[in-house]
Each structure stands twice: as C-alpha cells, then as structure tokens.
Amino acid sequence: MAPGVWTIVEQRDGEIRKITYEIVSEGRRLADELGQKLTVVLLGSDIKDKATELGHYGADRVLVADDPRLGTYTTGAYVSVISQLAKAEEPAMILMGASSQGKDLSARLSARMGAGMAQDCTAFSLEDGNLVAIRPTYAGKAYEKVTFEDSWPQMATARPNVMSIAEPDTSRSAEVVDASFNLEDSAVMTKVVEVRKDESGKIDLTEADKIVSGGRGMKGPENYKILEDLAEVIGATVGASRSAVDAGWRPHSDQVGQTGKVVSPNLYIACGISGAIQHLAGMSTSKVIVAINKDEEAPIFQKADYGVVGDLFEVVPALTEEVKKYL
Amino acid sequence: MNIIVCLKQVPDTETQIKIAPEGKSIVKDDIKWVMNPYDEFGVEEALKLKEKFGGEVTVVGLGPKRVTESIRTALAMGADKGILINDDALEGSDSFATAKALATAIKDLDYDLIFTGQRGVDDDMGVVGASIAEFLGIPQLSVIVKMEVAEDGKSLTAHRPVEGQVLVIESSLPALVTTQKGLNEPRYATLPGIMKAKRKPLEEKTLADLGLDPAQFGEGGRKVKILEITPPPKRTEGKIVEGETPQEKAAGLAKLLHEEAKIF
Numbered sequence: 345m346a347p348g349v350w351t352i353v354e355q356r357d358g359e360i361r362k363i364t365y366e367i368v369s370e371g372r373r374l375a376d377e378l379g380q381k382l383t384v385v386l387l388g389s390d391i392k393d394k395a396t397e398l399g400h401y402g403a404d405r406v407l408v409a410d411d412p413r414l415g416t417y418t419t420g421a422y423v424s425v426i427s428q429l430a431k432a433e434e435p436a437m438i439l440m441g442a443s444s445q446g447k448d449l450s451a452r453l454s455a456r457m458g459a460g461m462a463q464d465c466t467a468f469s470l471e472d473g474n475l476v477a478i479r480p481t482y483a484g485k486a487y488e489k490v491t492f493e494d495s496w497p498q499m500a501t502a503r504p505n506v507m508s509i510a511e512p513d514t515s516r517s518a519e520v521v522d523a524s525f526n527l528e529d530s531a532v533m534t535k536v537v538e539v540r541k542d543e544s545g546k547i548d549l550t551e552a553d554k555i556v557s558g559g560r561g562m563k564g565p566e567n568y569k570i571l572e573d574l575a576e577v578i579g580a581t582v583g584a585s586r587s588a589v590d591a592g593w594r595p596h597s598d599q600v601g602q603t604g605k606v607v608s609p610n611l612y613i614a615c616g617i618s619g620a621i622q623h624l625a626g627m628s629t630s631k632v633i634v635a636i637n638k639d640e641e642a643p644i645f646q647k648a649d650y651g652v653v654g655d656l657f658e659v660v661p662a663l664t665e666e667v668k669k670y671l
Numbered sequence: 672m673n674i675i676v677c678l679k680q681v682p683d684t685e686t687q688i689k690i691a692p693e694g695k696s697i698v699k700d701d702i703k704w705v706m707n708p709y710d711e712f713g714v715e716e717a718l719k720l721k722e723k724f725g726g727e728v729t730v731v732g733l734g735p736k737r738v739t740e741s742i743r744t745a746l747a748m749g750a751d752k753g754i755l756i757n758d759d760a761l762e763g764s765d766s767f768a769t770a771k772a773l774a775t776a777i778k779d780l781d782y783d784l785i786f787t788g789q790r791g792v793d794d795d796m797g798v799v800g801a802s803i804a805e806f807l808g809i810p811q812l813s814v815i816v817k818m819e820v821a822e823d824g825k826s827l828t829a830h831r832p833v834e835g836q837v838l839v840i841e842s843s844l845p846a847l848v849t850t851q852k853g854l855n856e857p858r859y860a861t862l863p864g865i866m867k868a869k870r871k872p873l874e875e876k877t878l879a880d881l882g883l884d885p886a887q888f889g890e891g892g893r894k895v896k897i898l899e900i901t902p903p904p905k906r907t908e909g910k911i912v913e914g915e916t917p918q919e920k921a922a923g924l925a926k927l928l929h930e931e932a933k934i935f
Contacts, residue, residue, distance in 0.1 A: 419801075419810070419811055419813075420810065423805075443833075443834060444813075444814065444831075444832075444833035444834060445833065447797055447813070448801065448811075448813045448814075450798075451796075451797060451798040451800070451801035451802060451813075452801040452802070452804065452805050452811060454767070454798065454802070455767065455770065455798075455801060455802035455805035455806065456805055458767075458894075459894065460765070460767065460893070460894030460895040461766065461767075461796075461798055461894075461895065462895055463795070463796045463797060463798060464795060464796075476898070479795075480795065480903070481793065481794055481795050481900070482682070482686075482688045482697075482792070482793055482795070483684075483792065483795060484903055485686075485687075485688040485903065486688045486690060486697065486900050486901070486902065486903065487900065487901050487902070487903055487904070488897055488899075488900050489897070489898040489899045489900075489901070490895045490896060490897055490898060491895075491896050491898055492894065492895060492896070493896055494894070495894040495895065533810040533842065533843075534810045534812065534840050534841065534842045534846075535840065535841045535842075536838050536839070536840055537828070537839050537840070537841050538838075538839035539836055539837075539838055539839075540836060540837040540838075540839065541835065541836050542835045542836060542837075546835070547835070548834035548835050550834065551834055554934070578934075578935065595853075596816070596851075596852045596853035597832060597853070599852065602684045602792050603684060603708045603709070603792060603852060604852065606795075610934060611928070611932070611934050620685070621684070621685055621686075621687065622684040622685060625684075628903060628906075632928070632932045632934060633906075633909075634924065634928070640911075645909065645911070646909075647906060647909075648909045649906070649907070649909045649910070649932065650909060650910055650912055650924055650927055650928070650932075651909055651910070651911045651912065652911075652912045652920045652921070652924055653911060654917050654920055655917060658917035658918075659917045659920055659921050659924075660921075662917050662918045662920075662921030662922070663921040663924060663925060665921070666918075666921045666922045666924070666925035666926075667925045667928070667929075667935065669925065670925060670928075670929040670935050671935055
C-alpha cells in the first residue's frame with residue numbers, strides 16, 4: 345500500500361459542487377496529519393481548468409481524467425476510470441461526499457476494489473495511520489465508530505454540510521497530472537437520456553443551510569404558505585414530516601426522517617411537528633434546532649435549542665416579520 | 672420476466688435503540704422486526720411487472736430464522752417463492768460480505784431484474800444493492816422513484832432524483848434497481864394471500880450450500896471494524912422562549928437566533 349489520501353471531485357455541467365470543497369478540506373487535514381500528499385481526482389469533459397481552484401483548497405496533485413463520456417456522471421464510467429487509477433497508484437484512502445452521486449459511486453467502487461466502506465460519516469480522525477470514522481446509524485439513534493484494519497483502500501463518504509470548508513489559499517498550486525486510463529464503451533452500462541432540472545431553484549434539503557419544516561400541526565396543504573413565506577425571507581428550503589407526506593400534503597421528496605431525507609442544516613425550524621422518533625432521527629445533526637408547537641409536552645422540545653410553545657399559525661407569520669429586522 | 676427482490680429485516684422505525692453492554696452492537700431483544708420499508712417498494716414494483724409481463728417473483732432474504740416472517744409477508748403480497756440465507760456465521764457481517772452471499776445465491780437463478788431497497792434503515796449504508804450489481808456484472812440504477820420496462824422486456828427507463836434534478840436513465844436488462852419512496856404504494860397482504868403464502872416454497876440455504884467460506888463472513892470477515900457504538904451526542908439543554916403573546920415570543924426567538932445562535 346502506497347501512502348496518499350485521495351478525494352473525488354463532484355462536478356455538474358463542469359461546475360464543482362460545494363460538497364467537493366468540504367471533502368477536499370477534510371482530505372487536506374488528514375493528509376497533513378499523516379504527512380502525506382493529497383491527490384484530488386477530477387473526472388469530466390473539458391474540465392482541466394478547474395484544477396487551479398482545487399489547488400487553492402489544498403490539493404497537492406490534481407489527477408485529471410478528461411473524456412466526453414465523463415462529462416455527465418454514470419456509475420459504470422466513473423467506477424471503471426477511478427478503479428483503474430486507484431489500482432495503478434494504490435492510495436491509502438479514498439474519500440468523497442455522501443451526495444446522491446457519491447453514495448452511488450462509492451458503493452459500487454468499494455465492491456470493485458474489494459474495499460471496506462463507511463457511508464455518510466460525520467467525522468474522520470486517524471489512529472496509527474488508519475482512518476477512523478464516526479457515522480450515524482439507525483438514522484442517528486446510535487453512532488458507530490469504525491476503522492479499517494486490513495482493508496485497502498480505506499473508503500468513506502462524508503455527510504454534506506457537516507465538514508467545514510477551509511479558506512482558499514490562492515498562493516497554493518497543485519501539480520496537474522493527466523490520468524492514463526482506458527474506458528471501454530461497454531463499461532459505461534447506463535445512459536442519462538434526460539436531465540429534468542427543478543426550475544423552482546429550491547435547494548435540496550440535504551444541501552440546505554436552513555430548513556423550515558411542517559408536520560401534522562399544519563392541518564392541511566394550503567397552510568404551508570406561511571412556512572414558504574418564512575423560508576423565502578430567511579433563504580430556507582421547506583421540508584415536511586412523514587405524516588404530512590403520507591397525508592398527501594407535500595411530495596415525497598420533502599420528507600425529513602428515517603424513511604426520508606437525513607439533513608444537517610445550520611438551522612432547522614420544526615413547525616407543528618411533535619417529534620416522532622423517526623423524524624428526530626432525520627434531523628438531529630442540525631446545528632440549531634427550533635421547535636414551534638402548541639403542545640409543550642411534544643418530544644421535539646427535548647431536541648430543540650429554542651422552543652416556542654404556541655400556535656404556529658400566529659407565531660410563524662410573526663417570526664417572518666421579526667427576522668426581517670436582522671437581515 | 673423473472674424478478675428477484677432482496678429483502679432485509681430491520682427494527683421498526685419507532686424502535687428505541689439500546690446499546691449492548693459490550694458497546695459494539697445493539698440490544699436485539701424486544702425489537703419489533705419488520706421488512707425494511709424501502710424493500711416494500713421493490714416487492715410492489717416486482718408484482719406490478721409480473722402482472723404485466725408474467726414470470727416469477729423470488730424473494731431472497733438473509734439473516735436469522737425470524738426473517739422468514741418478512742419473506743412470508745412478501746409471499747402473502749403475491750411473490751412466488753422465497754429463499755433465506757441463514758447461517759450463524761453471517762451474524763455481524765458487513766455490507767460487502769452480505770452482498771457477496773446474496774449475489775452468490777442469485778447468480779444461478781434466472782432473472783431479468785433485481786430490486787433492493789435504496790438502503791436499510793438500520794445500518795444506513797446503502798451499499799449492498801450496488802455491490803450485488805457489481806458482483807453480478809450488471810448495471811445498477813440507484814434511488815429510483817419511477818420506472819418503466821420496455822414492451823419487449825429488454826430495457827428500462829428509470830427516474831433518479833438527485834440534488835435539484837431528476838435524471839432519466841436508460842439501461843439494458845438484466846439490471847438492479849434500488850427503490851425509493853414514491854415509486855409506488857405497496858399493497859397490503861390479503862387474508863387469502865396470507866393463507867396461500869403458507870404453502871409457497873421457502874428454501875433455506877447455508878453458506879456451505881452456496882459454496883462460500885464462513886471465515887469470510889461475520890465479525891471476523893468485516894473489512895470495516897466497529898470500534899464502538901454510542902448514543903447520539905447529547906445536545907445542550909434548550910431554552911423555551913417566553914412571552915405573553917405570539918408576537919413577543921416570535922420577537923424573542925428572532926433575537927436569540929440573531930444574537931446567540933448567530934444565524935442571521
């Protein structure tokens with residue numbers, strides 16, 4: 345096993361996504377502690393110009409795989425290329441973000457490499473040069489501390505929004521290396537025939553900095569307007585509890601909880617959500633939790649940093665007005 | 672069209688998780704075990720495809736004897752037969768080993784499509800489906816909310832939501848699909864279904880039956896070693912925002928979010 349920490353870039357339409365900076369910053373920290381190099385692996389089409397910026401965030405080397413078939417992510421093509429590069433260079437660790445793409449890619453890549461994998465981690469450290477990862481299980485009802493004694497490479501993904509991004513240092517520059525690989529058309533396997541963009545411009549719950557979420561206490565789909573108004577003012581995404589989704593008030597994609605999305609925003613405002621264990625499981629890694637509920641016994645108050653006991657139909661519109669004073 | 676549905680049994684999502692005294696596993700007594708909620712969508716989709724194309728739906732589970740109940744539930748919903756990989760040596764296996772055992776059990780079956788849930792709501796790894804696809808050398812389509820198999824039964828189109836987009840993906844068959852909420856509304860088992868399920872074939876297989884070496888499985892075979900399991904980190908004690916009126920409370924909250932939490 346050769347030394348070296350690898351992180352994998354996530355780009356969309358040639359633009360690097362935020363999760364990449366989170367994992368590159370974390371990779372830099374681990375590489376420094378190990379006294380090793382950080383290689384950032386960049387796959388895409390006409391993508392080489394992005395290498396400079398990755399250098400600013402801490403990459404020692406940027407390994408660039410440029411091919412028209414790598415412009416849009418497909419599992420088969422990415423796994424084929426990254427596994428070839430990793431087998432040639434044998435890095436000790438391969439890290440990426442636990443985004444939709446990262447989860448899909450890491451799962452298959454780990455199987456191809458025969459490597460151990462820890463998904464959706466919230467912290468990394470090192471013990472005797474081995475990666476140690478903390479990861480929530482049972483959607484956050486328990487935390488697992490894991491390591492990789494005999495696994496090569498050691499693979500892990502990081503939950504979005506959890507790891508902090510280092511200040512870019514424009515005096516740093518990375519060595520840019522053209523990767524050598526052979527991508528067979530048959531390895532691509534699937535084809536993205538259409539990309540349907542969400543025209544609302546709404547930030548996905550898993551990436552949102554702020555979330556305003558409504559549950560059964562909203563009483564009906566028409567009442568989400570007051571949450572949308574608050575969300576609009578503070579720049580939040582609207583979420584929902586399982587009971588609101590099961591009642592048909594909100595789409596499945598809005599569900600936060602153990603059988604929905606697991607989120608880690610800076611601010612989570614739970615409105616009319618009692619705090620069923622399966623909901624708490626999906627949002628307990630949020631940094632600041634606010635609960636607005638008329639039932640002072642609601643379990644959500646035990647998780648909340650700030651609780652307001654009151655009628656959300658009065659409190660939420662008042663809050664929308666009050667926060668404007670500080671924006 | 673022959674379809675395989677992989678099935679995991681997990682603690683019901685309302686379960687309080689208790690950590691075992693040795694600190695490396697959870698207490699498994701007094702747990703209500705259910706079919707992994709995401710796997711139910713796989714069972715339903717398989718049954719809908721069977722109704723359209725004909726063929727057989729086989730449910731493949733892995734775990735101790737109690738998993739039989741969840742397999743019977745799938746049979747009662749309408750699946751045709753079940754296989755349970757049950758071996759003491761499997762206890763404590765990681766995703767890699769679990770996928771290896773499942774892929775080995777599946778590889779000699781006749782299949783066009785394989786379903787797994789997008790993740791188990793216990794380990795929250797979401798790795799087994801992709802790993803089975805890798806071991807079988809077939810494409811995977813992950814976290815799918817809508818799908819259509821072509822009339823000739825040779826390809827499929829699937830919708831995969833990712834951050835802010837839905838990707839429409841085409842694949843040839845056989846392929847593996849991991850299922851997400853929204854794909855369908857799983858049916859309930861009917862009483863006649865439950866009666867019929869009792870007579871449907873359910874075969875048990877050990878690792879030896881699959882030609883696998885037990886040493887590669889269980890705690891000893893893990894590539895990812897569990898050092899400890901702990902309760903979630905404690906959050907600092909919260910504050911109740913006081914006030915006479917909703918306006919006062921809202922003003923107090925906004926002030927705290929600004930001055931103390933520094934959110935804005």
